[in-house]
Amino acid sequence: MINSFAFFGALETGFIFALVALGIFISFRILDFPDLTVDGSFPLGAAVAATLIIAEVSPIIATLCACFAGAGAGIVTALLNVKLKILHLLASILTMIALYSINLRIMGGPNKALLGVETLLTPLDSLSIPYYILYPLAFGILAFILLLLLVLFLKTELGLAMRATGSNPRMAKANGVNTQAMIVLGMAVSNALVALAGALFAQSQGSADVTMGVGVIVIGLASVIGGEAIFSTKNIFLWALACVIGSLLYRLVIAFALNGELLGLKAQDLNLITAVLVTLAIVAPNIKSAFKKANTA
C-alpha cells in the first residue's frame, strides 16, 4: 500500500485541485463554456499570492488578491467572447497565452520561492497535529465550505438564471435573463476559484512557478468527468460533490502509480492514462445508450 505521507499528500493536492474542478464545473457544465483560461489563471493566482507575500502583504490579503486577479482573467475571456464575438475556445486560449507573459511580469522572473516565508499555512505548524495530516484537513474544510457556498448560490434566482444561460440561452434570453452578464459573472467565479487553488498550491508547495499551469485544464476536466462517472446525477449538490471526489480519486490513482511496482505502471504513463480515462468517460454514455437501443429493438 502507499505510505501515509503519500496518502495524505494525495488528499492535500486533491482538495486543492478540487477547487479547480469546481471552477471547471461552472465553466464547462453550468455555462457550457469550454474555458482554457485556467491554464493561465492557476499560475496567475500563484504568482499574485507569492509576489504579495514576499512583499510582506498579509497572506490572507495576498490570497484574496489572487482570487480577484483570477476573476479578472475570467472576465477578460468572457468579454472577448460576448463583446468581441470571438469563439469561446479561442477567446480562452488568447487569455491563457497572454497570462504567461503577465505572470512573468508579476513575478519578475520564472520562479518565486516561498520556502521559510510566513504563509497561510504557517499558523498550522504551531499545532500539535503533524503538518502532513493538518494541511489536507484544512484544505478539505475549505473545499467543502466553497462547495456549499457554490451550491447555495446556484439555487438562488441569480444562480438559476446562470444555469438557464448554459442549458438554453435562447430560452433564458426570452425570459429576460441577461445572458452576457451571466457568462461574465460565471467566468469570473470559475477563474477566481482556479486562481485560489493556484495561490494555495504555491503556499503548500513552497514556490510559484510560471510553468505550473501546464495541463491544469486536463486534470480539472478529468476530475469533473471522473466524478460524474461515479455519481451520474442531476442533483446540483451531488454533481458538485462528484467533482471534489473525482479530484481526490485522480490524486489517489497518481499516488498508486508512483508506487512503481504496481502493474508496471509508472508516473510517466499518467498523461496517457488520463487521456484514455477522459476519453472513456466521455464515450461511455454513448455506448450505454447504444446498448439500450440494441436491447429494446
Add this chain to the structure above:
Amino acid sequence: MLRIKSLAMLLIGLGTLGSPFQSFASAPDKHVAITQIVEHPALDAVRKGVKDVLSESGWDAEKNLKWEYQSAQGNPATAAQIAKKFAGSNPDVIVAIATPSAQAMVASARNSNIIFSAVTDPVDAKLVKAWDQPSPKVTGVSDLTPIDKHMALVKEIVPAAKTIGIIYNPGEANAVSLVKLVNEHAPQLGMTVIEAASPKSADVQTAMRSLVGKVDAVYLPTDNTVISALEGVIKVAEQAKIPVIAGDTDSVKRGAIAALGFDYYQVGRQTGGMVVDVLNGKTPGELPVQGIENTELFVNLGAAEKMGITLDEVLIKRAQEVVE
C-alpha cells in the same frame, strides 16, 4: 452507490497488488530516491552522473542500494505528490534535480536529507540561506555559469587586458544575471567592463563595432540572441584584432578563441559525490553548496591567429579540445 463500493474495492485491490513485490526483495543497505521535474537531456545526464558515481563508490542499484526514480513529467502537482511519497518512505538521501522539484521536496520532506542539483540560484530559490550556509538537511550543486573562472581565462589569454567588452540582450533574463556577475568579477582582475546591448540578432554586429577601439578583449555570455549572430562578431573581431572569448564551447568551433564549458553529466557526478558523503555519515549541513567545478577548456588556434593572439603552450596542453 454500488459503483462507489466497487471503485473502493478496486483501489484497495490495486494497493495490495503492489505490496508483495516489495516484501520479496531483500532489504538493501541504503535507499536513494531521485526525482526531476521533467525528462530533458541535461537533467537526464545529471541523473546518470549521480548513479555512475554511486556505483563507482560501491553503491550498486542491483545489490546493496535501493534506487528509486520518479519524473514529475513537467507537472508541478505530480512533483508535489512525489515529494510526499519520498517524505513518507524516508530514504537515506533524496536527490532533487531542477528548481521546482527541489522546492517541492524541501516544502514536503522536512525530515529527510535532500541534495539538490542543477539549481541555478539556490539562495534565490530559498533552498539555502547562503552558499556556505547549507540548511541542516539541505545542500547541493548549482549549475550557475562559473563567471569567475571565465574571467580568469580572459585574463590568462590576454594578460594585458584593462577593459573587457560584453555583448548581450537586455531582454534575456539569464544574460542579464550573467552580465551582473561579470561586473562583479572582472574588476577583481583589474578589468573594467564596457557593455554593448543588442536586443535583436540583427544588432549584434553593430554592438560589436561599437566596442572596437574601446576594449582589449570581448567576452560573450551564453545569450541566445548574441550566439545566434556569432559570425558577425567574429568577422569584426578578426578585422580589428580583438580576441573573443565565449561562455560556451560550441562558439569555439564557430570562431571564438576559447571557452570554458561544462556538461551536465559532470554536474551529476559532483552531486553524486555529495550523495556518497551523506551515505557515509556526513550531514548535508556540513557540506557547503558547490558550484561548477569540472569545466572543459576548448581552444581554437586558427581563431587566435586571426585575432592577433598567440596562445600559451600550457593553455593548449590543458585544453580538452583543440580546434585547428
